[in-house]
Amino acid sequence: MTVDVTQFFQAFFEESFEGLAAMESALLNLDIGAADSEAINRIFRAAHSIKGGAATFGFTAVAEFTHLVETLMDQIRSGQRAVTQPDVEILLHSVDCMHAMLDAVRDGSAVNQEQIAAVSQELQASLAGGAIASVATPAAQQSSMSAPKAIPNEKAATNGLWKINFVPLSHLLKTGNDPVRMFRELSGLGALRVAVNDKNLPPFLDMVPDNVYLEWELVLEANVDEKAISEVFEWVDGDCELTIQSPQPTPEISAPPAQKAAVQAPKAATPTTPQAPKTGAPASTHPKSGMKEADKKPVGASSAETSSIRVSIDKIDALVNMVGELVITQSMLGQLGKDFDMSRIDKLLDGLTQLERNTRELQENVMRIRMLPISFVFSRFPRMVRDLSQKLDKKIDLKMSGDQTELDKTVMEKIGDPLVHLVRNSIDHGVETHDKRVAAGKPETGVIQLDAYHQGGNIVISIADDGAGIDTERVLAKARKAGLVKEDETPTHERIVDLIFEPGLSTAEVVSDVSGRGVGMDVVRRNIQELGGTIDVRSVRGEGSSFTIRLPLTLAILDGQLVRVGDQTFIVPLVSIVESLQVKKELVNRVAGKAEVFKLRDDYIPIIRLYDMFGVHPENTLLEEGLLVVVEGDGVRAGLFVDDLLGQQQVVIKSLETNYRRVDGISGATILGDGHVALILDVSGLVKLSKNQGPTPQNDSDLALPRSAAA
């Protein structure tokens, strides 16, 4: 029987990326010189799992590279070497490399071989005891590649006495591994001497029969490389403490694995595959035929954004529980319906109330399945702040709270980039250099605070810094220069601060690769608005800035205002509505005899007649007989002319594109309680459409919508 291992790839990638995130987080928190052993073990375990999975699935290059990381971590955790800053730097770069290699395997894309080779060299040099002052620059990497120091793990076969210290963990025998078999294999490599250490062997009456208490010191005289020895212990990695002492400190040099092997798609298992288990202990799931190295096709099912989702068992249990409740209610109503008479109307109403409650709770529980903690996004910031603050020679302390606050997976995936932009901005423009801070009487170390919490039906994310704040004078000067503010106009402080979201308005004195190219904040606001959210900024000169993002918890449900136009019902997202009002005829003007505008206080806003836009027969065509719903999309306001406001409700969004086709000015549809289909308006799209006066080629029949959900 062959096992199709490709079905496990997705899970492997997800687990590996989680492992890498855990490694990075632990590395960033390691105290140099007094490292927490649990943190070190966590990093080691993550590397070990990734290596094991990569080897199992035939991702040889990933496995080989990760093996170096694992070996370095093993030396640290066994106390052979102290945690040093250069080691942490190398390990952080290794995490980046592993991420890139896994991405490349999953997506079938290319990977920066030079970077992999350089970091691989550094790992090997570090393992061999070479001093690494700092992570090499690209030039230094090149030179180190041409003059590597020592590579203890590779093909450098060394004739001599290998000392092996093997301390199995007590459960090792239960894993199906047997030291007899392993040592027999070792003895096949050369002359073996074995010394047993029984210091931990308890009195016979107290011993647990299937625990292992013995430890061994082995001396192997053989002309082999370390890899050949470590392979013997491949399947007990993590179940023992293993030290292999090389007989020669500097064996001959060979090319690092990353130079030899590109990131590969899984290859067929052959007897020479390094990771193939020789002990025959646990059953191998090595890829069989049909998975050739030459096949550089992506092995991931899809990109990261559309991948699967992990759900905690609590959520599943809640769901199962709720379905159980629903079945009971359905059963009760069914029973009631069998011999119903009006005397039992109260019971029926109770049952319907129960059904409504069950349905609402079921919906909430189902929605919770898509909810993930925002730590998935926040976890990238410690590393980013560390790297950028080093680069900019700033001292910054990142504080985070609420990282377990949950939001919809899709929202999370889309909010990542805007958040990155905001944090980078805070690092680059917000927090001052330490000498400037000291001169300003501030603590030397700046603080960036990231918070997330739920408020109403929204998630609120705030990014605050105690930096210099926004220079409103510079912003105003630039805005005037760009024609965004008239010379004689005196905008409020809030308005000036808000101008940073205008396209092309950057006040950065130096354009860096961190931020300050004048593109960004407008894109940030647009991306957030596309998610149905808002962003506000507060800033006090000299004290800092704070950006507050409000997002809907999910994109699957929308808070909407139902409006009637003729016999059609449309839904306007509540988040887009500014106000609703009755139109006074004298406040309406026509521009160039065509477009209608409404004077809203000091502003003129275009009027969009929805019946005209969508070819619906209206009840009213006279503006003063209907209502104007003032909406804002992409920072532009407009008035939607409707016959009536019906009410507000949460609606479940259905894709119109999937079920019908794309319609300009419409973002989706929903089914109302009476079975009617209602269209959800795309306010930004409508505003754009209004400029062209009507959607493209549409007629009445285009919007002849089904009148019932069944249709």
Add this chain to the structure above:
Amino acid sequence: MEITAESPHKTLIVTCEEIVDIQLATELHGQLKSALTQGLRVEIVASRVERIDAAILQIFYAYFRAAHERALEATIKGASENFIRAAALLGLSKGLGLAEVVL
């Protein structure tokens, strides 16, 4: 594995089958524990052993150490080549009273 107690001689005889592995560890340990508390002599017949694992060898080794401490007799009779080699691989030859072999 056949374990018999010969009460007249106060001897527990453990006769090993071809394969002696961790699955028998609990039963073997129980019998030897009983023998130890009763002060029985233990004789392990290992002539048929083709494969023996570390769990069983560790129990034998621990028993031999305990027996030695209590001045009880414990012997391995007619150990097969595979038995001797497995014990040597674990560095237990001396503790089990077996001949040393070069690995």
